[in-house]
Amino acid sequence: xxxxxxxxxxxxHHGQFWDFRHMVEAKExxxxxxxxxxxxxxxEKTIGKEVVIFKSELMSRYPLxxxxxxxxxxxxxxxxxxxxxxxxxxxxxxxxxxxxxxxxGKGENLWKAIYQLEGDIIIYVDADIKxxxxxxxYGLLAPLLYRPEIKYVKAxxxxxxxxxxxxxxxxxxxxxxxxxxxxxxxxxxxLTGIIQPLSGEYAVRREVLQDIxxxxxxxxxxxxxxxxYSKWGMxxxxxxxxxxxxxxxxxxxxxxxxxFGILQTFLSRxxxxxxxxxxxxxxxxxxxxQAREGSFEQVEYHIVEEERPPMITIPAYREKFNIVE
Amino acid sequence: MFLFMxxxxxxxxxxxxxxxxxxDKRDILLTNIVMVGEIPAxxxxxxxxxxxxxxxxxxxxxxxxxxxxxxxxxGILPGTESDRNILLVAHAxxxxxxxxxxTISMHVDRVEGPAVGDNALGLAALATLPLALEQxxxxxxxxxxxxxxxxxxxxxxxxxxxxxxxxxxxxxQCAMCVEGVQLGRLSYSSIGMVRAEINVxxxxxxxxxxxxxxxxxxxxxxxxxxxxxxxxxxxxKTSIVLGTIEGGTxxxxxxxxxxxxxxIRSESAEVVHDILQQIEDAIAETQSETNADxxxxxxxxxxxGGVDFRHALVRRARAVMRALDIEPRMAPxxxxxxxxxxxxxxxxxxxxxxxxxxxxxxxxxxxxxxFTGMAQLIGMLVAMDEDGRHxx
Numbered sequence: 094x095x096x097x098x099x100x101x102x103x104x105x106h107h108g109q110f111w112d113f114r115h116m117v118e119a120k121e122x123x124x125x126x127x128x129x130x131x132x133x134x135x136x137e138k139t140i141g142k143e144v145v146i147f148k149s150e151l152m153s154r155y156p157l158x159x160x161x162x163x164x165x166x167x168x169x170x171x172x173x174x175x176x177x178x179x180x181x182x183x184x185x186x187x188x189x190x191x192x193x194x195x196x197x198g199k200g201e202n203l204w205k206a207i208y209q210l211e212g213d214i215i216i217y218v219d220a221d222i223k224x225x226x227x228x229x230x231y232g233l234l235a236p237l238l239y240r241p242e243i244k245y246v247k248a249x250x251x252x253x254x255x256x257x258x259x260x261x262x263x264x265x266x267x268x269x270x271x272x273x274x275x276x277x278x279x280x281x282x283x284l285t286g287i288i289q290p291l292s293g294e295y296a297v298r299r300e301v302l303q304d305i306x307x308x309x310x311x312x313x314x315x316x317x318x319x320x321x322y323s324k325w326g327m328x329x330x331x332x333x334x335x336x337x338x339x340x341x342x343x344x345x346x347x348x349x350x351x352x353f354g355i356l357q358t359f360l361s362r363x364x365x366x367x368x369x370x371x372x373x374x375x376x377x378x379x380x381x382x383q384a385r386e387g388s389f390e391q392v393e394y395h396i397v398e399e400e401r402p403p404m405i406t407i408p409a410y411r412e413k414f415n416i417v418e
Numbered sequence: 419m420f421l422f423m424x425x426x427x428x429x430x431x432x433x434x435x436x437x438x439x440x441x442d443k444r445d446i447l448l449t450n451i452v453m454v455g456e457i458p459a460x461x462x463x464x465x466x467x468x469x470x471x472x473x474x475x476x477x478x479x480x481x482x483x484x485x486x487x488x489x490x491x492x493g494i495l496p497g498t499e500s501d502r503n504i505l506l507v508a509h510a511x512x513x514x515x516x517x518x519x520x521t522i523s524m525h526v527d528r529v530e531g532p533a534v535g536d537n538a539l540g541l542a543a544l545a546t547l548p549l550a551l552e553q554x555x556x557x558x559x560x561x562x563x564x565x566x567x568x569x570x571x572x573x574x575x576x577x578x579x580x581x582x583x584x585x586x587x588x589x590x591q592c593a594m595c596v597e598g599v600q601l602g603r604l605s606y607s608s609i610g611m612v613r614a615e616i617n618v619x620x621x622x623x624x625x626x627x628x629x630x631x632x633x634x635x636x637x638x639x640x641x642x643x644x645x646x647x648x649x650x651x652x653x654x655k656t657s658i659v660l661g662t663i664e665g666g667t668x669x670x671x672x673x674x675x676x677x678x679x680x681x682i683r684s685e686s687a688e689v690v691h692d693i694l695q696q697i698e699d700a701i702a703e704t705q706s707e708t709n710a711d712x713x714x715x716x717x718x719x720x721x722x723g724g725v726d727f728r729h730a731l732v733r734r735a736r737a738v739m740r741a742l743d744i745e746p747r748m749a750p751x752x753x754x755x756x757x758x759x760x761x762x763x764x765x766x767x768x769x770x771x772x773x774x775x776x777x778x779x780x781x782x783x784x785x786x787x788x789f790t791g792m793a794q795l796i797g798m799l800v801a802m803d804e805d806g807r808h809x810x
Contacts, residue, residue, distance in 0.1 A: 141524030142452055149449035154477075171526065178526045180445060223521050224456070339521075 096286040099327050103243065104288075106334040107232030113155040116231065119238040126159045128212030129230055132202035134166040136220035137175050143218070143225045144179040150227040157231060162210055163220075164189070164202040172220075184209055190409060196399060198309035199293075204401040207302045208410050215302060219293035223339040233296035236331040244301045244329040245321050247287055248294035250338045266291065267345075272352045273315060276359055280368055281319065283327050290318055291355075294335070301325070303410070307401040311351045312358025316400075319362045346381060350394055353379040357398040429741045432800075437742075437793035439554045440546075447546045447788065450474070451522065451529055454545065455538030458516040461574040464489050464566075467510050471541060471566040478548040480564065488581045489568035494561055495548055497803075502560040504802050505593035505763070506547070507579060507754050508540035509570035518779065530782045535773040539598030539783060541566055543770055543792060550796065558803045563588070567754060575613070575718035576757045583761045592731060592802050593765040594795070595754040598783065599776060601791045603769035604739065604746045606732045607724025608756030609655075609683050610690040612716055616641065616678040616701065618665075619711040634676035635665040637710045642678065644700035648693060654685035658693065683752065685722055720756040725764050734801040735766050742790050742797070768794060 110116060120127065129147055133140060144161060151157045163176040163183045173183045187195035189205040203217055214237055216230050233246045269291050277284040284290065291314050305320040307313055321329055343351070357377070363369040379394045404410050411417075440447065459467035468491035475493025476483040483493045491510065512533035514520070522531030522538075531538075544564045551558070568578035583590075597603065618634040618641070642660065650656045658680060665676030682697075684690045694716075701712050725731060727748075739746045751767050758765035770791030774782045 137525075138523055141526070142522065145445050145524055146449050146452060149445040153443075153446055175524070175526055179448075179524065226453075 096283060099283070099286050099330075103236075103327075103331045104334070105232070105236055105331060107228040107235075107336065110231055110235035113157070113231070116235055116238060117155050117157060120157060123238065125213040125238075126211050127157060127214045127216065127234060128206070128210035129158050129161045129216045129218065130164060130203065130206040130210060131162070131176075131181070131218055131220050132164050132166070132199050132206075133168060133172050133176070133220045134199075135168045135170045135172055137168070137170040137172045139223060139225070140172050140181075140220050141175040141179050143220060143222065144176050144181040146225055146227060147218075147230055148180050151230055157234065158216075159212060160210060162206065164206050164209065166197060166199075166202060190407065192409065193401075193407065196309045196401075198399075200307045200309035200313035201401065203313060204307035204309070204404065207299070207404045208407070208413065213299050214296055215299065216296040217294060224337060228335050229294055229338075230296075232333040232335050233294060236333065237296055237298065240331065242328055243331040244298045244325060245317070246296045246331040246333060247289065248292045248335045248338075249287075249289035249332050250292070250335055268348050268352050268355065272355060273359075276356075280363060281322060284318055284322055286327065287318060287330065287332055289332075290314060301329070303405040303414075304403050306403055308354075308358050308398045309401060310396070310398050311354030312398045315355050316358045316362060319359075319366075323366060349381060350379060350396060353394075353396050354398050357396070361398070426741065429737070429797075433738065433741050433793045433797050436550070436554065436796040437789050439550050440789040440792040440796075442553065443546055443550050444785075444789070446549060447542055447792070448524065448529065448785070450542035450545045451534060451538050451783075452524070454541045455522050455531055455534050456520045458514065458518070458520050459511050460513070460515045461511040461569055461571045463516070464510040464568045467541070468566050468568060471510065471545060474545040475548070475564060478545075478552075480548060486582065486585075488578055490578045490582055491566040491568075493548075493564045495551070495558070495564065497559050497561040498557050499559045500561075501589075502803075503563055503588045503590045504558075504560045504799065505563045505565060505590045505758075505765075506544060506596060506799070507565040507567050507593060508544050508596040509537050509578075509754060510541060510566040510568055511571050511574060512536065512538075513571060513777065514779070527785055528782050529785060530780055532779045532781065533777075534781050534783050535598035535771070535776060536781075537596075537598050539770055539788065540596040543596050543598075543795060546792075547795070550792070554796070556796070556800065558799065560591070560803045561588070562799065563590070570754065572613075573717050576754060579754050579757045583757060583763075590763050592805075593758050593763050594798060594802070595751070595758070595765065595767040596795065597753075597767060597769050599771060599773040600747070600769045601771050601787050601794075602739070602744050602747045603767060604732070604735055604748050605751035605755055605767035606727070606729065606735075606748070606765075607750045608720055608722060608759045609685055609750040609752060610687040610722040611684075611718070611720040611752045611756075612682045612690050612694050613718035613752075614680060614682075614694075614697075614714055614716045616680070617713045617715070618676040618678075619713075620674050620708075622674055633666070633672035633674065634710065635673040637704060637708050637712070638663070638665060638676035638678055640708075641700060641704045641712070644704065645680075645697055648696045648700075650693070651689060654689060656682075656684035656686070656689050656693070658682050681752070685750070687721055720752050721760065722750075723759040724750070724755070725759075725766075729764060730805055731764050731766055731802070734805070735768070735798055738794050738797040738801065742794055744790065744794060766798070768798065770795065 457467040471491040480493030662679040666673030771787040
């Protein structure tokens with residue numbers, strides 16, 4: 094598929110979806126349930142506003158969401174109390190599917206949400222968005238309601254627009270532009286059409302979510318893109334411009350850890366897809382330097398990108414959703 | 419309904435029902451605070467915020483949803499019978515400029531952010547009110563005009579409301595000004611006021627040795643000392659509020675410009691006039707002593723007036739507050755109320771909740787009292803509607 098053509102046909106702006114009544118009609122006609130999942134870990138400062146805005150605009154005023162759920166990784170602040178006080182369903186990730194054990198990472202929460210939540214579509218939204226607005230959910234949901242062939246809608250922010258001095262570069266953050274985009278360009282050129290492959294906001298049909306594995310750490314977004322692309326092709330993707338997103342900025346050192354995790358996931362996919370069948374064993378340790386009193390010392394981080402299998406392989410899931418082999 | 423013909427217990431029950439209805443709309447009301455409050459709206463730049471309000475009015479099915487040529491936003495909740503009109507007005511502008519981070523945060527029991535009380539909550543109340551009335555199945559006889567007023571604060575000098583009252587063709591029988599804070603506020607009269615700005619300029623090539631002065635700051639302080647020596651009568655109540663002082667640019671540069679913003683407030687228009695005259699004299703004296711260029715700009719004037727303490731509107735308001743266990747705090751106003759009084763429209767100003775750090779960037783509103791404040795607002799609206807019915 095021509096990338097430009099895909100970008101033209103499958104790229105949206107949230108402003109296109111201003112008619113909420115029309116969206117509610119489409120949802121009712123299709124008889125689909127929609128769940129909003131917010132993975133959290135110590136997000137008491139932003140979670141209250143996020144929950145109350147989604148509940149007001151997309152449940153009370155326009156019934157587009159059937160449930161709003163927090164999947165928490167064990168916050169030690171008031172995240173769960175604040176979320177519950179504004180009407181969210183609050184779940185502790187470790188309480189969901191206890192028979193498979195508990196792992197720590199955002200991907201774990203996203204994966205367990207597939208079991209816990211009822212929606213035919215699940216919208217994932219990060220909890221640390223300062224300028225939260227209903228568009229962060231409806232902008233991702235709408236393409237799924239209006240375009241049956243689309244299965245996975247990613248958010249992006251700050252669309253490329255002509256400006257006074259011509260065209261300015263636009264795209265993702267540092268890890269996207271320095272690591273992920275070069276990798277996709279080399280191995281999956283069509284995926285470069287996705288403007289912000291690492292954005293934490295996306296809406297996905299259950300039929301897709303249950304069929305793909307979930308790295309529990311940094312690699313979850315990258316693996317999703319590769320897996321969905323490999324199984325369903327570019328036609329399955331959509332992307333929506335949600336304008337600006339204000340959030341915490343991460344230190345370069347943390348981005349190093351993130352890149353390390355993403356690279357592990359990428360290489361493991363490259364191996365399993367036969368792109369790079371011969372690969373030596375990878376060392377799961379990232380080494381960074383820090384200076385202390387005039388001397389340099391090495392700090393070693395052990396980062397292993399564990400994966401959860403496709404949810405459909407979990408017996409309890411098949412039972413809960415009446416899935417027969 | 420005849421809420422205010424009813425017995426005390428019936429009044430309490432009705433108000434409690436209103437409070438519950440508002441609590442049911444909690445998520446919508448809080449979201450309205452956030453969404454309206456996060457749109458910067460410094461005076462004269464309220465357009466985006468007013469557009470949001472008009473959209474809300476329109477979505478609620480109100481009539482005549484529109485913005486006028488000075489940027490006021492409107493929606494009309496049509497009455498069932500009469501051609502009476504009740505005006506509910508909340509000012510749309512805030513004291514914070516567009517460069518201020520307008521992010522609002524929600525905690526378990528409070529909302530925090532710049533201008534949440536003045537006046538994001540007042541606007542959110544107007545945006546949510548039609549939905550609450552619908553839930554309560556309260557069909558009022560009177561038309562209710564909901565107005566987000568532009569150009570209210572500071573240099574705005576109530577231009578938005580003044581424009582509306584000068585050009586409006588619908589007769590308005592009574593009005594309520596809705597302010598976010600403080601719950602218990604009951605204003606029914608306006609005091610005399612002059613709002614002014616004094617700018618002190620000294621030339622950059624000032625001859626310091628000759629005049630022995632130390633720049634615009636010292637000149638302004640000298641002037642302020644003179645203002646402080648102006649005797650203020652205890653009756654009628656009178657005060658001079660020195661609101662803002664600015665001057666200079668750094669530690670070690672002699673200031674060439676200093677600024678004072680102040681208000682003279684009094685129950686008597688004559689006293690306000692007399693004090694302004696004395697300040698002008700003090701300016702002339704300081705100018706002759708220093709050769710500094712001192713400019714006085716009067717930005718706004720208010721005349722004292724208003725309805726009587728025993729006016730039906732005030733009695734109703736006190737009854738509603740009493741039934742909700744709200745302690746009324748009577749205070750005269752210099753805001754929208756005074757413009758309504760100028761047009762002989764009986765009006766009151768009410769506050770909706772309690773706040774801390776008022777007018778600061780991290781102003782904090784208590785959530786729970788808001789529902790009592792909103793019940794008070796609905797109770798007053800019903801009372802105004804009923805008064806109109808008896809008149810007919």
